[in-house]
Amino acid sequence: xxxxxxxxxxxxxxxxxxxxxxxxxxxxxxxxxxxxxxxxxxxxxxxxxxxxxxxxxxxxxxxxxxxxxxxxxxxxxxxxxxxxxxxxxxxxxxxxxxxxxxxxxxxxxxxxxxxxxxxxxxxxxxxxxxxxxxxxxxxxxxxxxxxxxxxxxxxxxxxxxxxxxxxxxxxxxxxxxxxxxxxxxxxxxxxxxxxxxxxxxxxxxxxxxxxxxxxxxxxxxxxxxxxxxxxxxxxxxxxxxxxxxxxxxxxxxxxxxxxxxxxxxxxxxxxxxxxxxxxxxxxxxxxxxxxxxxxxxxxxxxxxxxxxxxxxxxxxxxxxxxxxxxxxxxx
Amino acid sequence: xxxxxxxxxxxxxxxxxxxxxxxxxxxxxxxxxxxxxxxxxxxxxxxxxxxxxxxxxxxxxxxxxxxxxxxxxxxxxxxxxxxxxxxxxxxxxxxxxxxxxxxxxxxxxxxxxxxxxxxxxxxxxxxxxxxxxxxxxxxxxxxxxxxxxxxxxxxxxxxxxxxxxxxxxxxxxxxxxxxxxxxxxxxxxxxxxxxxxxxxxxxxxxxxxxxxxxxxxxxxxxxxxxxxxxxxxxxxxxxxxxxxxxxxxxxxxxxxxxxxxxxxxxxxxxxxxxxxxxxxxxxxxxxxxxxxxxxxxxxxxxxxxxxxxxxxxxxxxxxxxxxxxxxxxxxxxxxxxxxxxxxxxxxxxxxxxxxxxxxxxxxxxxxxxxxxxxxxxxxxxxxxxxxxxxxxxxxxxxxxxxxxxxxxxxxxxxxxxxxxxxxxxxxxxxxxxxxxxxxxxxxxxxxxxxxxxxxxxxxxxxxxxxxxxxxxxxxxxxxxxxxxxxxxxxxxxxxxxxxxxxxxxxxxxxxxxxxxxxxxxxxxxxxxxxxxxxxxxxxx
Numbered sequence: 100x101x102x103x104x105x106x107x108x109x110x111x112x113x114x115x116x117x118x119x120x121x122x123x124x125x126x127x128x129x130x131x132x133x134x135x136x137x138x139x140x141x142x143x144x145x146x147x148x149x150x151x152x153x154x155x156x157x158x159x160x161x162x163x164x165x166x167x168x169x170x171x172x173x174x175x176x177x178x179x180x181x182x183x184x185x186x187x188x189x190x191x192x193x194x195x196x197x198x199x200x201x202x203x204x205x206x207x208x209x210x211x212x213x214x215x216x217x218x219x220x221x222x223x224x225x226x227x228x229x230x231x232x233x234x235x236x237x238x239x240x241x242x243x244x245x246x247x248x249x250x251x252x253x254x255x256x257x258x259x260x261x262x263x264x265x266x267x268x269x270x271x272x273x274x275x276x277x278x279x280x281x282x283x284x285x286x287x288x289x290x291x292x293x294x295x296x297x298x299x300x301x302x303x304x305x306x307x308x309x310x311x312x313x314x315x316x317x318x319x320x321x322x323x324x325x326x327x328x329x330x331x332x333x334x335x336x337x338x339x340x341x342x343x344x345x346x347x348x349x350x351x352x353x354x355x356x357x358x359x360x361x362x363x364x365x366x367x368x369x370x371x372x373x374x375x376x377x378x379x380x381x382x383x384x385x386x387x388x389x390x391x392x393x394x395x396x397x398x399x400x401x402x403x404x405x406x407x408x409x410x411x412x413x414x415x416x417x418x419x420x421x422x423x424x425x426x427x428x429x430x
Numbered sequence: 431x432x433x434x435x436x437x438x439x440x441x442x443x444x445x446x447x448x449x450x451x452x453x454x455x456x457x458x459x460x461x462x463x464x465x466x467x468x469x470x471x472x473x474x475x476x477x478x479x480x481x482x483x484x485x486x487x488x489x490x491x492x493x494x495x496x497x498x499x500x501x502x503x504x505x506x507x508x509x510x511x512x513x514x515x516x517x518x519x520x521x522x523x524x525x526x527x528x529x530x531x532x533x534x535x536x537x538x539x540x541x542x543x544x545x546x547x548x549x550x551x552x553x554x555x556x557x558x559x560x561x562x563x564x565x566x567x568x569x570x571x572x573x574x575x576x577x578x579x580x581x582x583x584x585x586x587x588x589x590x591x592x593x594x595x596x597x598x599x600x601x602x603x604x605x606x607x608x609x610x611x612x613x614x615x616x617x618x619x620x621x622x623x624x625x626x627x628x629x630x631x632x633x634x635x636x637x638x639x640x641x642x643x644x645x646x647x648x649x650x651x652x653x654x655x656x657x658x659x660x661x662x663x664x665x666x667x668x669x670x671x672x673x674x675x676x677x678x679x680x681x682x683x684x685x686x687x688x689x690x691x692x693x694x695x696x697x698x699x700x701x702x703x704x705x706x707x708x709x710x711x712x713x714x715x716x717x718x719x720x721x722x723x724x725x726x727x728x729x730x731x732x733x734x735x736x737x738x739x740x741x742x743x744x745x746x747x748x749x750x751x752x753x754x755x756x757x758x759x760x761x762x763x764x765x766x767x768x769x770x771x772x773x774x775x776x777x778x779x780x781x782x783x784x785x786x787x788x789x790x791x792x793x794x795x796x797x798x799x800x801x802x803x804x805x806x807x808x809x810x811x812x813x814x815x816x817x818x819x820x821x822x823x824x825x826x827x828x829x830x831x832x833x834x835x836x837x838x839x840x841x842x843x844x845x846x847x848x849x850x851x852x853x854x855x856x857x858x859x860x861x862x863x864x865x866x867x868x869x870x871x872x873x874x875x876x877x878x879x880x881x882x883x884x885x886x887x888x889x890x891x892x893x894x895x896x897x898x899x900x901x902x903x904x905x906x907x908x909x910x911x912x913x914x915x916x917x918x919x920x921x922x923x924x925x926x927x928x929x930x931x932x933x934x935x936x937x938x939x940x941x942x943x944x945x946x947x948x949x950x951x952x953x954x955x956x957x958x959x960x961x962x963x964x965x966x967x968x969x970x
């Protein structure tokens with residue numbers, strides 16, 4: 100489903116987009132890393148992950164072209180098996196992997212997978228944010244690690260079908276530009292934690308059939324439907340919006356609107372929800388704080404009332420102090 | 431986030447306007463700060479696209495790199511930036527006052543007072559958002575190892591004069607910004623959201639336009655509506671009405687406006703280079719100038735709203751009176767500035783890529799100490815912050831209901847009066863726990879003795895109020911009778927904290943030359959590290 104188109108039809112278009120400058124730079128960097136049959140990339144894998152093995156001379160780069168994602172996934176699995184048997188450095192450029200997500204196959208395309216001479220496999224992730232003096236932006240590295248963990252999981256499914264099952268290394272190679280240059284440098288990132296988190300989340304996901312069964316008959320998400328019908332259709336799928344959604348989901352602005360209209364406290368952050376106990380809407384919380392509702396024996400309510408008292412005491416007589424401010428309006 | 435902050439946010443949602451989180455301003459604002467609104471090129475590390483910079487809100491200096499991938503144009507930009515920033519820094523560096531500092535005498539090993547210079551004021555740099563601080567660090571890192579032709583005639587691509595020096599200053603400012611409570615380099619979104627709670631999440635507060643809209647919405651509009659407009663509304667061409675505060679630009683701006691303009695500029699430049707005679711060259715130079723002017727206008731259109739918003743935010747902050755201790759922290763900033771000025775004047779090499787073990791440990795210790803100091807000072811300056819600490823059981827306030835004079839049992843008995851305080855707060859006091867109150871700006875310590883539950887009037891039980899008995903232990907003078915004013919009297923309103931007001935430094939670290947081998951050994955002579963190698967991509 101094209102969630103971006105859906106979001107636009109709902110009247111809350113997503114704000115995702117990539118600058119062509121970033122896109123060009125990213126592509127140029129990836130091409131550079133993989134140039135000459137991946138010589139530089141294999142050298143980095145050897146240096147950072149497998150220094151004990153023979154150094155790569157000329158790695159194999161099998162052709163992975165095929166028709167459709169299923170075909171490419173099958174071709175990738177075949178190439179992986181052959182490379183493992185061959186026992187030589189092999190680079191799989193943009194392989195295709197299948198992973199079962201909530202009962203439906205999702206196709207994933209890692210930047211590269213390297214097969215070591217000992218038959219083990221390594222996921223390679225190429226990113227265009229810089230590694231400055233050996234360290235990179237922690238948030239971006241974390242995102243890359245989570246992304247790679249999914250590839251590792253998908254590769255493990257492929258490995259499980261082979262006998263003997265080859266090892267999928269739990270350290271992935273993160274390749275980034277060095278300092279301010281366009282030269283690649285790399286670092287091994289251990290993704291065991293991200294892998295187990297992702298595995299648990301995948302196991303716990305509600306299966307798509309179950310979600311579909313719960314929907315009313317005839318629910319349709321076609322973006323060309325009239326907005327009210329579409330809104331009703333999207334409403335029928337339960338969702339709990341939190342601010343973190345803004346950075347990942349195309350429908351976040353739509354969900355945020357709904358969440359704000361309902362007055363849900365999670366629209367201000369997940370941590371609030373934990374603090375406020377059973378009070379989930381802004382009105383509930385404020386009326387409990389004012390003493391209009393809520394059970395005073397409830398520790399969350401008692402703490403709220405105390406907080407409201409202390410706040411009023413500290414601000415006592417300051418209301419209306421915010422006089423007219425000189426200056427312009429923002430924007 | 432404390433429950434009081436949460437409550438303020440929810441009130442903001444309810445009323446549609448931001449609610450106060452502080453009653454005083456917790457950061458020093460300079461009379462004449464230097465505002466810096468940079469833009470960067472997407473996907474490139476440290477390739478600025480342009481900036482507005484200056485100390486005069488009506489006359490910012492616009493700096494633009496028409497082709498951000500061209501190293502020479504980047505250098506020209508940095509040289510211009512140095513031309514604005516360094517005179518501002520130098521002006522503060524010249525005005526000094528005498529101060530004292532305790533140093534260890536190298537010969538006797540004793541601690542002695544030394545007379546040193548302290549700059550009377552320090553330059554203050556303001557950027558719109560936290561990403562701006564990171565960008566300042568990045569610019570600093572990209573410049574400080576460069577060599578000018580004067581420093582090293584052999585260097586293959588010499589940097590313009592002053593660029594390496596600007597790099598060292600920006601590095602110092604970026605590093606100082608990591609110290610809690612410092613104000614040398616401030617991100618406006620951080621400072622503003624410290625003082626007001628909006629009805630949106632802290633993630634969304636990173637958007638300067640939306641944040642200010644919550645605090646000061648236009649007439650006839652709620653803060654919530656104005657913030658939403660600032661965040662999302664686009665014009666007919668698909669451009670955001672309120673461009674992001676940067677340094678990253680909106681992808682729609684890059685793709686639809688900037689990329690075509692840069693392409694025209696590139697074409698005009700190629701055409702000029704290929705011109706065959708003077709007449710043709712004149713024409714083509716005209717085209718190039720026009721293409722450059724177009725990019726300048728684009729950059730101006732994206733930075734100007736942010737520039738205005740930054741000054742608007744500063745106006746808002748100035749409506750709050752400065753907290754008492756903010757000046758104290760600013761003095762520390764002035765020491766930091768003076769220290770770096772002295773290092774530059776002494777001809778020391780730029781800050782290394784990686785700190786040695788002792789420097790790194792010192793930095794971490796400073797940050798921890800300053801964090802504790804900041805938390806204590808903010809609470810002492812501001813009843814609203816103190817309310818949060820009281821709610822958390824880290825402080826209590828109440829009325830003195832009884833005083834009993836008592837004395838210590840030593841040979842020369844000193845006063846140890848017992849004070850009973852009735853409070854509605856519920857502090858977590860352990861046996862003989864130390865508590866502190868501010869007495870004329872200095873902390874006075876007391877010891878917890880006991881709780882007295884259920885006073886005679888019976889009203890206490892309903893409100894959860896109870897009495898706490900404390901024994902005051904210091905700041906009462908040397909005599910047998912406490913000095914007047916040093917012991918609270920019946921009926922006084924007092925506030926005691928469980929946290930200390932002043933921070934003690936940790937154990938002293940060895941000098942860098944004595945770094946043990948477990949930590950890499952002595953770092954050796956400070957050297958000038960080599961500049962980053964120039965790669966072919968840098969030179970178009």
